[in-house]
Amino acid sequence: MLEIKNIHAKAGDKNILKNLNLSVKPGEVHAIMGPNGSGKSTLGNLLAGMPHVEATEGSVHFKGKNLLELEPEERAGEGVFLAFQYPVEIPGVNNMYFLRTAYNAQRKYRGEEGIDSAGFLRMVKDKINKLHMKDDLLKRPVNVGFSGGEKKRNEVFQMAVLEPSLAILDETDSGLDIDALKIVADGVNQLRDSNRSFIIITHYQRLLDYIEPDYVHVLADGQIVKSGSKKLALELEEQGYGWLDA
């Protein structure tokens, strides 16, 4: 599904990713861990098409298409979703309108019919109930006045509505208390299926107690220096990242 080969990328003027390789197959969950500044978020931003993050070498193919040639909205239409580390506030635009606009824009990109507001409302209410979230979320302006936890939950809710093929969660667990963490993890687990893949970027092993990854990768200085099973995350939790330099 996703093939990243020898990718080098810079954020602004700074070279961040240096010869990174990663292959993600349908249905797989990959956890990316690593110290601050190692390039975890840059990887997520590169895949989603953030301006100012630019690949200088290498390739990224998603479902056979050159992802780097696509605009951010085209990548979303292809099924890429980035749950932001710091979700943006958009005053005056309510979640419901925002999500329906996004949902129909993706359908239009794929050559599908848009959905009317009544049908969309039924669909999102069903989703929000399954995620055990409050439906006042729909009426509120996007992320405005949300607590840190609410913003992260809203990201997971958007993911549930948009049903991407590849979801990248950029430190979605940061700043969450244990109950919120469970809700977020539950949302991700509900979406897991044989066609949907996840890249979960995190600092801590605790999220992986609730979302069991197929692979754990350690990113250091812009490249993957170690890969393994869930046990690798436990080792990192115990020993930190220092031993990787030894």
Next chain:
Amino acid sequence: MAGLMLDWLAASNPQPQKNLTWPEDLSKKQQHAADVLKTWPAPGRKLEFWRYSDASRLKKDPLKPQTSPVDAAHTADHQVVVVVSDEGVSVPDNLPDWLTVEPIQASEQPRWSPLDQTPELVVQAANQALFSQGVAIKVSAQAPAEARILLRYAVKEPSRWTYVRNLVQLAAGAEVVVDELLVSGRINVNNFYQIGEKAHLKRHQQVILDDQQQHISLQHFTLAGEARVTTQHRHQGGDLQHHVHWVDFSGEQAEYQSGSINKAAGQSHISDIVVVNHARKNNRSEVTHRSLADDSASVFNNAKAIVAKGADGSEIEQDLKNILLSNDAKIASKPELEVYADEVVAAHGSTIGTLDEEAVFYLQSRGIPLDLAREMMMVSFEQEALVC
């Protein structure tokens, strides 16, 4: 200066000699206004209100008939619709008991704004010398909660300036919504709002113009004790828009709140100027502007509060935010506080920037195309200026 006066006379619709049939007292006042006008400088860059505008556009002949690109015909929510057109002012026959509307020249004492305030108001002063029509509206305290009046400007004459002067008086305790809508015409309008004690005026001004239209307005509000004015302005497009909101408090515990959304594109210029005179104690003013300029357009925002000596307890808030959407667009944004009193709470701020690229990316990352994402961010930007 005489040349300036003659230019305006020639460009007036209809020609001002028609006004000779008006009451003598009114004609005298108009003549006095014309005499004063001759001593004032023509609008130009030496005047602060015109520093960032191209005043020569005032004399420009439009190339085609002017009609607002927005369909402004919707009147279903209004109990009373007053239409200003080439034929004069039309008022419905059956007015509700809480309302009187009469021609401005028939009003007992049409309010006459003193001309010695400032030459900055030179274009508005031309209105005093040349106005040919308008209405005097009185709203009594018996007006129902949903009372709503529409002032609709629909003048067909495309090139000459039509000068309109209106007076709106709210009795003590009255509440009303007044919507002002420009449909068509090259109009210079002076509106005088006198708000009685504990009365509340909600007002919406919508001036959405095509790329050749021009519009000049003065809104002069006088607020008695505990009166409130909440006024919302949407100014968009046009060759030239020049709006002045002039506020005087005549009592205490009154509040003026305004929100302006200015959107200029192409070669448009919009000036949006608010001057609040805190001459009395314990009054509050809050001015919010959100402006966007694209292409080679320009916007001038000015919020000025003058707090007189002894006007303690005044509260002032000025919040001007601006977005440049192109490299050639220009915005001048100027919050001003002139405070001579000792105990005043005042805050002012002004920013000029671009659309939040991270937010645009956030929307794109959900599948929303760039153009629509930028449009949504512009709508979002306007929200804080929606005051009623």
